[in-house]
Amino acid sequence: MTPDSTDETNGTDDGIDPVTLEVLRNQLESVAEEMGQTLIRGAYSPNIKERRDCSTALFDAEGRMIAQAEHIPVHLGAMPAAVDAVRERDPRPGDVFLLNDPFTGGTHLPDVTMVSPIAPECNSDGAGDEDREIVGYAVSRAHHADVGGMTPGSMPAGAEEIYQEGLRLPPTRLVAGGELREDVRSLVLANVRNPDERRADLRAQQAANERAEERLADLFAEHSRETVRSGFDAVIDYSRERITEEIAALPDGTYEATDLLEGDGVTDADIEIAVTVTVDGETIDVDFSGTDDQLAGNLNAPLAVATSAVYFVVRCITDPEIPPNHGCYDPVNVSTPEGSLLNPNPPAAVVGGNVETSQRVTDVIFTALAGAAPDRVPAQGQGTMNNLTIGARDGSFTYYETIGGGFGARADRDGMDGVQVGMTNTLNTPVESLETEYPLRVERYALRDGSGGRGRFRGGLGLERSVTVEEPATVSLLTERRRHAPKGVAGGGSGATGENLIDGEGVPAKTTVDVPAGTTVTVKTPGGGGHGDPDERDDAALEGDQATGKTSTDG
Numbered sequence: 001m002t003p004d005s006t007d008e009t010n011g012t013d014d015g016i017d018p019v020t021l022e023v024l025r026n027q028l029e030s031v032a033e034e035m036g037q038t039l040i041r042g043a044y045s046p047n048i049k050e051r052r053d054c055s056t057a058l059f060d061a062e063g064r065m066i067a068q069a070e071h072i073p074v075h076l077g078a079m080p081a082a083v084d085a086v087r088e089r090d091p092r093p094g095d096v097f098l099l100n101d102p103f104t105g106g107t108h109l110p111d112v113t114m115v116s117p118i119a120p121e122c123n124s125d126g127a128g129d130e131d132r133e134i135v136g137y138a139v140s141r142a143h144h145a146d147v148g149g150m151t152p153g154s155m156p157a158g159a160e161e162i163y164q165e166g167l168r169l170p171p172t173r174l175v176a177g178g179e180l181r182e183d184v185r186s187l188v189l190a191n192v193r194n195p196d197e198r199r200a201d202l203r204a205q206q207a208a209n210e211r212a213e214e215r216l217a218d219l220f221a222e223h224s225r226e227t228v229r230s231g232f233d234a235v236i237d238y239s240r241e242r243i244t245e246e247i248a249a250l251p252d253g254t255y256e257a258t259d260l261l262e263g264d265g266v267t268d269a270d271i272e273i274a275v276t277v278t279v280d281g282e283t284i285d286v287d288f289s290g291t292d293d294q295l296a297g298n299l300n301a302p303l304a305v306a307t308s309a310v311y312f313v314v315r316c317i318t319d320p321e322i323p324p325n326h327g328c329y330d331p332v333n334v335s336t337p338e339g340s341l342l343n344p345n346p347p348a349a350v351v352g353g354n355v356e357t358s359q360r361v362t363d364v365i366f367t368a369l370a371g372a373a374p375d376r377v378p379a380q381g382q383g384t385m386n387n388l389t390i391g392a393r394d395g396s397f398t399y400y401e402t403i404g405g406g407f408g409a410r411a412d413r414d415g416m417d418g419v420q421v422g423m424t425n426t427l428n429t430p431v432e433s434l435e436t437e438y439p440l441r442v443e444r445y446a447l448r449d450g451s452g453g454r455g456r457f458r459g460g461l462g463l464e465r466s467v468t469v470e471e472p473a474t475v476s477l478l479t480e481r482r483r484h485a486p487k488g489v490a491g492g493g494s495g496a497t498g499e500n501l502i503d504g505e506g507v508p509a510k511t512t513v514d515v516p517a518g519t520t521v522t523v524k525t526p527g528g529g530g531h532g533d534p535d536e537r538d539d540a541a542l543e544g545d546q547a548t549g550k551t552s553t554d555g
Contacts, residue, residue, distance in 0.1 A: 016227065016234050024223065024231035025238075025323060028067040031215045032058050035208040036069040039140055042204030044197050047145045047400050050433050051426045054142035056208055058216075059083050060232045061134050064326035067235075074107065074358050074423035075141045077308025080326070081105045083137050086115040086171045093119035093132045096175035096206060098188070100147065101168050102302040103346045108354035109166040110154050110400075112202070113141045114174070116209035120217035135229065138212030140205040145391075145398045146193040152391025153398045155476050157265045157510040159298045159349040167191040175206070193395035239327030244282035246318035247331055250372045254278050257368035258290075261360050262483045264297025265352065265510040270484075271295065271341065273360055277368045286310050286365065288336035294344035297510075298478075301353030301361070306342040307334045309361035309423055316366075317373045352478045352510070355385045355402070358423040359480065370489065379408030379459055379489045379529030381421035384480035384498065386525050388465075390440065390473050393514075397471075399438045401429050406452050406460035406495050406528030408486065415460030415528035417447055439470040448496065448524060453485075455492030455530025456537050462496060462525040469519045474512065475502065481526040482509040492530030499524040 016024070035056035043049040055071035063083040068076050085105030086097045097115045100106045106113060118136040147154045149166035159165050167188065174184050185202070189195040219228050254276060261271040274290035294300045314332055315324065322328060336342040341357065344350065363383050370377040382405030391398035402424055407416040420426055431442045443466040452459035469475070477500050485494035500507050501522040502515065515521075 016230055020223070020227070021231060021234050024228065025235050027219055028058060028231070028235065029323070031212055032056050032067045032069040034215060035138065035140060035212050036071060038211045039142065039204050039208035042207050043142070044200035045145050046429055046433050046437050048142050048201055048204070050429050051401065053426045054140065055079070056140045058212060059137040059139060061136055063087050063137070064232070064236060066136065066232050066325055068324055072425050073312040074305060074308050074354060075111065077311040078107050078304035079113070079139050079141060081304040082113045082115055082141070083139060086137070089171050091117045091134065092177065093117060093134060094175065094178035095173055096209065097171045098174040098184070099169050099171040101170045102162070102350045104170045107302060107305050108351045109147050109149070109162070109168060110143050110351070111141055111354065112144050112147065112205070113139065114202070114205040114209055115139050115171070116213065118213045118216055120213060120220060135225070136216065138209035140208045142201060142205055143400070144192070144198055144201055145400050146198070148191045148193070151389070151476055151512055152193055152393060152395070152474050153389030153400050153476060155351055155387055155389045155400065155478055156298070157476050157478055157512040159351060160266060160296050161347045162349055163347060165298065165349060165351045193391065193398055235323060236325055236327040239323050239325050240330050242322040243318055243328045244331050246322070247279065247284055248282045250279050252279050252281065253372065255368040255371045257364050259360055259364040259367065260484055261299055261357060262480055262509050264295040264299045266295070266297040268508070271299065273341065273364050275364050275368050277365065279372055283331045283333065284314060285333045286335070288340065288342050291336060292341050294339055294341055294348050298349035298352040299341070299357045300344035300348040300350045301342050301357040302350060303336060303343045305354050305358050306336060306361055309358045310334050310365060312423060313362055313365040313369065317369055317376045355387050355424070356478055356480050359383050359385065362422045375411045377489070378410045379415065379453065379455070379492050379531045380486035380495070381408040381415065381460070381528045382406050382462060382481055382495070382498070382526040383422070383486050384526065385424050386498065386523055387478040388521065388523055389476040390467070390469055390521065392471060392473050397438050399434070399440060402426055403463060403465055403523055403525050404428065405462040405498070405525030406486070408528040409453070409455050409457040409459045409488070409492060409531035411531060412457070414457045415452060417452070417461040418463045419460065441468045441470060442466070443468055443520060448527065451496035451527030453488045453493040453495040453527060453530030454534040455488055456532025456534065457530065459486070459488065459492070459495045459528030459530045462498065462527040464522065464524045466520055466522040469515060469517060469521065471517050472515070474514050475521055476512040477507065477510065477523070479509045479523070486526055486529045488529035489531055491533040493534065495527030495529050498526040
């Protein structure tokens with residue numbers, strides 16, 4: 001934050017001088033980051049402690065996001081819905097709420113959210129227990145490796161209703177007035193595989209939320225309660241001002257695009273997502289009218305997931321240095337018809353909507369906004385999270401991973417190789433950890449030569465990961481871009497499509513199958529699209545490929 005964003009004599013409209021505001025902003029962001037570190041260090045499952053498939057954020061008493069850790073985009077943009085759902089349940093100091101219901105604040109069932117009202121027992125103003133009030137909310141969201149349902153890992157490709165996907169929790173008090181409700185925890189653990197691992201991961205989430213309350217009490221002691229709460233308003237106002245300036249710099253107009261999903265796990269028919277984006281002064285309206293109706297399969301995405309994808313794209317085409325908080329969302333309006341793919345009615349299955357449909361929503365909005373911000377919109381990346389789940393039906397193990405692929409080329413540089421793209425931001429599971437924790441053996445893990453689209457700047461390369469299962473197991477794959485390749489822009493070529501193989505035989509993009517010991521599962525992920533005319537690729541770019549060992553796709 002720069003001092004010229006406020007009046008240097010009088011401070012902000014909230015009565016905070018610029019220096020104090022900048023200090024507070026960084027301290028609040030540090031609270032969210034420390035929450036995330038606490039969660040990752042305390043978790044037992046590799047999915048959280050190694051892949052870091054989790055997110056943390058800090059909200060004020062009105063449910064506005066104040067600060068977030070730089071974790072998973074699809075988690076963070078959808079978190080406000082979870083806080084809103086909890087606020088409707090009369091939260092009190094000392095409570096902790098647990099939820100995963102996609103129709104009441106959640107995204108999909110494996111993403112378990114914990115929301116804790118923050119009400120420090122004392123502060124620099126001398127208030128004690130008799131004067132506690134809720135000043136904010138600590139929120140952690142983590143993808144649990146199993147939450148019950150019809151298949152190990154709770155990511156079934158063929159689910160046709162949410163009841164098949166796992167245990168569904170509306171906002172429920174796990175802790176009431178500081179006392180753990182053992183009956184609630186026992187109910188949850190009785191309905192999941194690997195209950196010991198789930199218990200430990202839930203405790204890690206609770207510890208993360210407790211850390212937020214401790215750190216916020218420290219800030220009250222350092223700055224005073226009034227100053228910190230005024231800081232909440234000030235950081236939101238600052239981000240709102242910055243984002244509206246960025247939007248105002250875009251050319252006004254209406255921008256449209258469509259894109260396709262490759263079947264919903266029940267049928268292979270293409271599914272259309274249509275968007276109309278209107279830039280008008282300092283606001284952006286995003287309308288998904290024309291998108292297909294909700295599906296029989298599980299690619300339905302709750303409105304919070306679609307909204308999260310919109311927020312992500314708006315952040316990408318504006319200044320990334322703007323502090324991410326509620327102020328960034330205010331100028332953006334999202335609408336989609338009820339009962340559609342992006343706003344389904346229960347009991348729609350939704351587990352794939354969070355991971356795959358969100359990716360296509362990102363792609364289609366980027367395509368639409370290419371007309372408004374061509375230099376900031378990359379070619380299409382892999383457009384899928386390549387979800388691979390392998391688990392035993394007896395609950396002895398459950399492995400889940402999203403696998404990286406090609407990032408689309410940018411207007412001034414090649415796409416990145418073998419990375420997570422779009423709405424996910426996880427790490428990979430290291431081979432050593434995977435083979436230690438599970439009865440799995442990694443046969444191959446490598447970049448896919450030539451999978452990036454040709455262009456003046458080439459698309460990033462996809463990955464190939466082969467894993468042999470050493471015990472009988474159930475394998476679930478939820479993937480995309482196996483039929484429709486990631487597109488290049490400005491004359492750039494398309495990236496390679498992905499491919500799924502079981503013992504060398506191709507299988508559908510979305511499949512669940514029981515396999516015997518010794519089965520090898522291979523996932524080949526898509527490459528990114530290229531940017532610009534391939535004939536304009538210069539010698540310096542080619543030399544860069546050779547120096548880094550990358551494979552050029554220039555023929």
